[in-house]
Amino acid sequence: MSRKEFDASRMRRMKRTAARYDLTILTAEKLKVLGQPGGHALRHDKTFKIVYGDVPKPFSASLDDIEKYLEKLEAGEA
Template structure:
């Protein structure tokens, strides 16, 4: 398994990608303290949550965040 496949590496790569479009990826650290992995959400420059807040806050997984970014930030042709 290469380092680029680790969750920490993926998160750094996704945060850099999101920043190009003025988006921020948030992680719920409180869930990590409880022993479960923290969920994620995406917000824009106006601090509005765009994805990851339904059905509850920070409900998106890292895979879901990656898929949402690919689908919603792809350059138009």
């Protein structure tokens, strides 16, 4: 299994988890085009407010950060 397939399946799994809490994972595509790693953020679907990944700058969360946040949400800690 290639690294790309692993990240894609991981992202699909996290999107399903986020959807249970009315959240959407956003990815900064512009940064990827510029050759920099694209960051991520979590947005609440009903209010369109960014709930995670916008501090200290927009799209500052990594996939690992998003995954940890969702795990805390699942455990009832967030």
